[in-house]
Amino acid sequence: MSLLxxxxxxxxxxxxxxxxxxxxxxxxxxxxxxxxxxxxxKTTLLNCISGLYRPDTGDIRWETTSIxxxxxxxxxxxxxGRTFQIVRPFPSMTVRENTAxxxxxxxxxxRLQPGAALNEADTVLDVVGLGxxxxxxxxxxxxxxxxxxxxxxxxxxxxxxxxxDEVMAGLNQVEIExxxxxxxxxxxxxxxIVLIEHVMKVIVGVCRRALVLNFGRTLVEGPxxxxxxDRRVIEAYLGQRxxxxxxx
Amino acid sequence: MSVRRVxxxxxxxxxxxxxxxPLTSIDAAQQAGxxxxxxxxxxxxxxxxxxxxxxxxGWNIIGGLTGYASxxxxxxFGLGAYTxxxxxxxxxxxxxxxxxxxxxxxxxxxxxxxxxxxRLRGHYFAVATLxxxxxxxxxxxxIEPLGAATGLFLPIIRSDVLFFYLMLGTAxxxxxxxxxxxxxxxxxxxxxxxxxxxxxxxxxxxxxFYKVAAFCIAAALTGIAGAIFAQWNSFINQDxxxxxxxxxxxxxxxxxxxxxxxxGPVAGAISLELIIQRLAGGGSGxxxxxxxxGVLLAVCVIFIPRGVIDFFGGRSKLSLRYxxxxxxxxxx
Numbered sequence: 001m002s003l004l005x006x007x008x009x010x011x012x013x014x015x016x017x018x019x020x021x022x023x024x025x026x027x028x029x030x031x032x033x034x035x036x037x038x039x040x041x042k043t044t045l046l047n048c049i050s051g052l053y054r055p056d057t058g059d060i061r062w063e064t065t066s067i068x069x070x071x072x073x074x075x076x077x078x079x080x081g082r083t084f085q086i087v088r089p090f091p092s093m094t095v096r097e098n099t100a101x102x103x104x105x106x107x108x109x110x111r112l113q114p115g116a117a118l119n120e121a122d123t124v125l126d127v128v129g130l131g132x133x134x135x136x137x138x139x140x141x142x143x144x145x146x147x148x149x150x151x152x153x154x155x156x157x158x159x160x161x162x163x164x165d166e167v168m169a170g171l172n173q174v175e176i177e178x179x180x181x182x183x184x185x186x187x188x189x190x191x192x193i194v195l196i197e198h199v200m201k202v203i204v205g206v207c208r209r210a211l212v213l214n215f216g217r218t219l220v221e222g223p224x225x226x227x228x229x230d231r232r233v234i235e236a237y238l239g240q241r242x243x244x245x246x247x248x
Numbered sequence: 249m250s251v252r253r254v255x256x257x258x259x260x261x262x263x264x265x266x267x268x269x270p271l272t273s274i275d276a277a278q279q280a281g282x283x284x285x286x287x288x289x290x291x292x293x294x295x296x297x298x299x300x301x302x303x304x305x306g307w308n309i310i311g312g313l314t315g316y317a318s319x320x321x322x323x324x325f326g327l328g329a330y331t332x333x334x335x336x337x338x339x340x341x342x343x344x345x346x347x348x349x350x351x352x353x354x355x356x357x358x359x360x361x362x363x364x365x366x367r368l369r370g371h372y373f374a375v376a377t378l379x380x381x382x383x384x385x386x387x388x389x390x391i392e393p394l395g396a397a398t399g400l401f402l403p404i405i406r407s408d409v410l411f412f413y414l415m416l417g418t419a420x421x422x423x424x425x426x427x428x429x430x431x432x433x434x435x436x437x438x439x440x441x442x443x444x445x446x447x448x449x450x451x452x453x454x455x456x457f458y459k460v461a462a463f464c465i466a467a468a469l470t471g472i473a474g475a476i477f478a479q480w481n482s483f484i485n486q487d488x489x490x491x492x493x494x495x496x497x498x499x500x501x502x503x504x505x506x507x508x509x510x511x512g513p514v515a516g517a518i519s520l521e522l523i524i525q526r527l528a529g530g531g532s533g534x535x536x537x538x539x540x541x542g543v544l545l546a547v548c549v550i551f552i553p554r555g556v557i558d559f560f561g562g563r564s565k566l567s568l569r570y571x572x573x574x575x576x577x578x579x580x
Contacts, residue, residue, distance in 0.1 A: 050450050076452035090443035093506075101440055104433055105452035114436060155450060 001063060003028045003192055004080075004161060009058035010216070011044055018044040021058070022215035026161070031193045033207035033224060035200075037236055040213040042196045043085060044169070046163050049073040049194075050082045081159030083150035085166040085196070089138040096121050096134040099152045106157025112181075121156055128152045128182055144175045148182065151178050153184065162186065164195040168202050181206050200228060212236065259511070260393055287368030291408040295480065297521045298415035298471050302502035303494065304468040304513035305422035313426075313435065313463045315442030316366065320377030323384040324354040324467040325387065326489035328389060328474025329372075333400035333484050337395065342403070346475050347414075354471025355464040362463040366456070369445075378492070385490030399485025402478060411480040419514075420477065422469045425508045429465075438462050442508075499525075500541065504548045 002025040011019040019041045025033050034042050044088065047053040047058055051072035060068045067075055080100070090098050101119035103112055114119065116119060125131045128148045147167045154162055168179050176199060183206050187193055197203055203210050203224045210227040212219040214236045221228050227233060235243040257496045297463045303325065311317045332346035365376050388394050395401075405411075429435040443458045449455050459465035497520070505516025524541070 030263075052450065053445060068301070071456075072446075072449035073452045073454045076450055080449050082449065089442045089445040090440055090447065092443060093439070101436060101448075102451045105448075107452075111433065114431070153447075153451060231525060235404055 002026060003106055006059040007059045009048060009054055009055050011048060011055050017216050019178055024193060024211055024218065024221065026194060028192055031187055031207045031211040033203040034194065034196045034213060035210060036205060036213035039217040041164055042213055046165055050080060050163060053247030058198045076157065077108050078107055079160035081106060081154030081157045082163035083154050083165055083167055087146045087150050089146060089149055095130055095137065095138060095149060096137050098138060098149055099124055099156050102153040115173060117152045124152050127155065127185060144171050159191060164193060166196050166198065168197060168199045176201065186190060221227065255315055287392045288408060291412055292511060293525055295412045296417045297518055297558035298419040299477060300498060300517040300521050301419040301514050302422045302469055302473040303498040304517045305426055307498045307521065308502045308507055309426060309429065310462050310466040312502055313438040313442065314459055316459065317374050318377045319374050320381035320460065321466060321470050321498060322490055322492060323381040325359065325474035325494065326385055327357055328355045328471030329478035330394060332475035332478040333402060336447040337400055338578045343479050343578040348386060350471040350475035351468035353468040357462055358417045358463045358467035362460045366459040381490065381495060382524050385486045391485040399483055402482045405479060411476060414476045418472050423514060425465065425469065432509060437508060459551060515516040
């Protein structure tokens with residue numbers, strides 16, 4: 001039995017088929033990379049899994065139960081954490097308080113009190129490398145640090161599955177290396193990860209499998225190195241003519 | 249000693265004075281030369297200030313902590329007032345029962361309108377709640393058993409001290425409620441909703457429940473104030489129980505004092521109500537008071553959007569730098 005199973009998921013916005021029948025499974029301990037051109041439906045997929053959108057058809061199963069149509073907070077408490085591509089911190093709070101919010105509300109089972117949640121935040125902030133900036137107001141953080149904070153807040157929930165939406169976009173090479181290290185640490189701590197990424201280095205660097213979406217459909221699925229060489233993938237990203245020219 | 253501590257001490261002394269002054273007889277107070285609360289006018293003003301502390305603090309819970317600017321909170325005030333009216337006149341029951349029933353009625357109404365309306369955000373929520381506030385008043389204005397357009401007359405209870413203490417007690421209850429909320433998990437949930445509702449939802453905050461609960465608490469507090477007002481004033485109708493201007497005033501007070509803080513609405517209610525009483529000398533004076541309030545609100549929202557509490561007691565000194573910084577931080 002897989003941890004997360006998405007079956008034939010579709011979602012329409014007016015005349016646009018954002019998702020048109022996506023199917024995949026994620027095993028416990030897996031790291032799945034989702035790639036695809038802009039508008040392929042990657043973020044819509046994440047929004048459906050985390051409950052912000054209600055899918056039109058299809059099913060999402062968490063272990064043995066269907067979580068399709070559940071409220072976002074219920075899905076969060078089942079152990080599914082996520083980050084947003086455009087970061088969404090709580091602006092009036094400090095880094096530490098932001099992170100504590102994840103521990104305060106996202107934990108399944110026993111409820112933490114605010115004080116305990118703040119202590120929990122300190123542990124998580126060290127993992128993502130924000131330990132020294134815990135007292136900063138969020139507005140003082142740089143873009144890469146804000147992305148780290150997104151991850152910290154989700155990690156504080158102690159999720160079993162972490163959905164990362166382009167946490168490396170907009171980072172420079174050094175910052176990407178640091179962020180990669182962070183993702184590996186999270187993976188090694190036993191969290192299953194699904195990540196959306198445009199930076200191929202990341203897909204090859206941490207993912208065990210990659211899934212390519214195009215126009216809301218699964219284009220290719222397999223080991224990252226093979227997927228990136230697939231002609232259909234190159235066509236989707238760079239056009240048919242470019243793909244033809246590359247043929248030996 | 250920091251400015252904040254001085255403010256606390258001054259506020260504490262003022263509170264002690266306000267509470268203790270009426271304890272001594274009016275004659276004794278006059279002999280001691282205490283001007284405040286020794287004549288009826290001041291009693292009336294003090295009770296009104298306490299009433300607005302309740303309303304501004306109640307509004308602060310939904311508008312300041314949760315970020316949903318309600319323009320319909322006056323409906324809770326009116327419902328509380330009319331609950332008291334019905335209990336005391338139509339049912340001939342003691343006023344104490346009205347004090348218990350008023351918050352229940354107001355909170356129940358908050359659940360009924362809150363569940364659909366709290367799905368809206370920003371201006372849409374503001375306009376929808378404004379509609380509810382006006383509509384409830386209009387409906388009651390047309391119900392014959394509730395006095396229709398004539399209004400309801402309650403048997404007069406002649407005790408300025410009683411109503412002052414009731415309002416003051418409710419005001420303290422409202423402030424304590426805010427203080428407690430801000431120290432609990434529930435309060436953090438409300439702040440998270442205000443700061444980013446979708447982010448709050450995906451980290452596990454039951455946003456619908458939290459918003460409705462906040463609306464309920466605001467309604468209950470405002471409802472109690474309404475009930476006390478009804479008995480105190482011994483006459484209620486659409487104009488004084490469902491006055492939209494009251495709703496505007498409670499928002500102004502919370503905003504000027506500092507939304508999202510415990511003492512902001514208190515500071516706002518006291519200062520603004522005193523200014524209003526001063527300016528509204530009747531005649532052309534009230535026009536200037538309206539203009540003055542408008543200008544004051546504009547200046548406050550632009551230059552001290554976090555309210556006077558933050559301005560005087562916050563991290564920064566009184567300086568131009570404070571204005572520049574808040575302008576930078578709060579303008580999108």
